Amino acid sequence: METVTENRPVENRSINLSTLILASLGVGILFGVLLNLYFPSAIQPIDQYILTPLGKAFLRLIQFVVIPIVFSSLILGLTRIRNAAQVGRYTIKLIASYLLTGAIAVGLGMVVSAFLQPGAGINGFSLAAVAQVHQSQSLIDWLVSLIPVNPFEALSTGSLLQTIFSAALIGVGIQFAGEKATRFVELVESIYVISEKVLALILYTAPVGVFALIGSVIATQGLEVITKLLLYVVGLMFATLVMISLYAIILLLLNAKPVRFFQSLFPALSLAFGTGSSNAALPVVLQNAQERYGLREDIASFAIPLGTALKRDGSGILQGFSALFIAQIYQVPITSELLLAIALSALLVSFSTPGVPGSGIITMATVLSAAGLPVEGVAIVAGVDRFVDGFKTVLNVVGNVTNAVILSRWEREP
Secondary structure, eight states: OHHHHHHHHHHHHHHHHHHHHHHHHHHHHHHHHHHHHHHHHHHHHHHIIIHHHHOOOHHHHHTTTTHHHHHHEEEEEEETTTTTTEOOOOOOOOHHHHHHHHHHHEEEEEEHHHHHHOOTTOOOOOOOHHHHHHHTOOOHHHHHHOOOHHHHHHHHOOOHHHHHHHHHHHHHHHHHHHGGHHHHHHHHHHHHHHHHHHHHHHHHTHHHHHHHHOOOOHHHHHHHHHHHHHHHHHHHHHHHHHHHHHHHHHHTTTTTTHHHHHHHHHHHHHHHHOOOOHOOOOHHHHHHHIIIIIOOHHHHHHHHHHHHHHHHHHHHHHHHHHHHHHHTTTTTOOOOHHHHHHHHHHHHTTTTOOOTTTTTHHHHHHHHTTTTGGGGGGGHHHTTHHHHHHHHHHHHHHHHHHHHHHHHHHHHHO
């Protein structure tokens, strides 16, 4: 229970930071509206010399920790609880379950975005040149390019998908190396802890970054963007609620008492919603799942920490939904190759999204880049991400524990 005590200060800081981000979002929207309606001649200099530089600086800061935190968190997730006798069998079954439910989450986000068309009708955005370059690359070539020829080159060039592939291979190698890899795992854990602390510091610049990003968008694009972003938020929330309902149906089919499930996890879900952090909620999730819901201890102690590191249905929905939203804004033709590129990259990224507030926005650039969409599209949705961050985290916890329940049903009592 010491972990709970250690996390409390972080939770309080997260709540305070969330309040500041929401406040800066409102101020940024108001500032952008005032510029757009009453000071149109001042938009260009203010945006060029103040808003845009601040927004770009914030994006560069959060990109600074993407590679080390993704690389280290994925390796630690794959090597967690290595001494359990059933680790190999449990891991294979969990990964299979994660892939299936994760693919459903990504597909659900894309379907809802395609149906609602939240980005359709917004004018004034031009397609970035990077998208044109990627569209000329065949899907097969893109898939082959995910395999790095040098893991250090993948890290140094910032290729996140290649980094994920490298971390997965290294994680498997650590399993085979056993105790001889202990020092390396300790090094990776140090990298992860340091990266998390750096990220926590960087997130304190989020109020300024959010103000600049949303203020720039509203000032230069007008009030229409507010309407579209409201539809964007509503669409994400709807997709999230549908996925939670799907998990409730799965629990019902497994005779796992869904009403008791949600009642037992209510304290953990409340904490997850308030902090927007799966990591902060982990100790309470473990306690609720075992003591209140009655999940087998050997299953819970393995599956829930692993799922906290890897299972991010909220991120999957966010990435799939947002990528199509940005494609609609930039009027990118929706092709089968684009849809498959979004689906594959969103699924991969969802397994490497850190369990901290705003992490989905941090990794969104990877999906946009892999799908050939303008990375600048992150700026359009970054300001409203906090509105849905709590809902996404609740879904992450529900998906994590439900997959643990699936494993418990899959693994019959001896």
